[in-house]
Amino acid sequence: FGLQIPDGDITPELIGTGIAQEEFATLSNEHSVAGIMPYIRYYLPKTTVTPLVISARLSPKEVILLSEKLDALTNDDTVIVASVDFSHYLSSPEAIRNDMMTLGIMQSFDFDNLHKLNNDYVDSPNSIALFLHLMKLKK
Numbered sequence: 001f002g003l004q005i006p007d008g009d010i011t012p013e014l015i016g017t018g019i020a021q022e023e024f025a026t027l028s029n030e031h032s033v034a035g036i037m038p039y040i041r042y043y044l045p046k047t048t049v050t051p052l053v054i055s056a057r058l059s060p061k062e063v064i065l066l067s068e069k070l071d072a073l074t075n076d077d078t079v080i081v082a083s084v085d086f087s088h089y090l091s092s093p094e095a096i097r098n099d100m101m102t103l104g105i106m107q108s109f110d111f112d113n114l115h116k117l118n119n120d121y122v123d124s125p126n127s128i129a130l131f132l133h134l135m136k137l138k139k
Contacts, residue, residue: 001038001041001042001045002041002045003041004037004040004041004047004049005046005047005048005049006048006049006050006051007048007049007050008048009073010050010070010073010074011050013069013073014050014052014066014069014070014073017065017069019062019065019066019069020052020066023053026053030053032053032083032084032124033051033053033083035083036081036083037049037051054066054124054126054127054130055126056124056125056126058126060111060115060129063126063129063130063133064133066130067130067133067134067137068133068137070130070134071134071137071138080131080134082124082127082128082130082131083127084122084123084124084127084128085122085123085124086098086099086102086121086122086123087099087102087119087120087121087122088119088120088123089119090120094120098120098121099121101121102117102121102122105117106128106132109132109136111129111132111133114128114129114132115129
């Protein structure tokens, strides 16, 4: 459906803080971004987007700093989407059990236990943590 318009303000601000960097190869190959962009482009063609791939190497403190920066750069018209997979490669009963545990951790904003989760629970604990911190900041 064509190229998606990037946000001209947020990306340079994030890169300027040193907590983010521009990596086109990562974005073009990352299914969490590439899978959703055609839908955004088709249904919201005039929307600007700031795609972020959240590294597993970010510390919990860096996740908080990133959420605070994003909070300052966004407003009530901003939509935040976290494209995250939950339990991987498990039987259905195991997946349901683990997904319920992850849901409980998310609902209670239990960041300590969230950061301890692996692919048996969620593929990007940092993405969920960022999303939850933003929810708290945005009230």
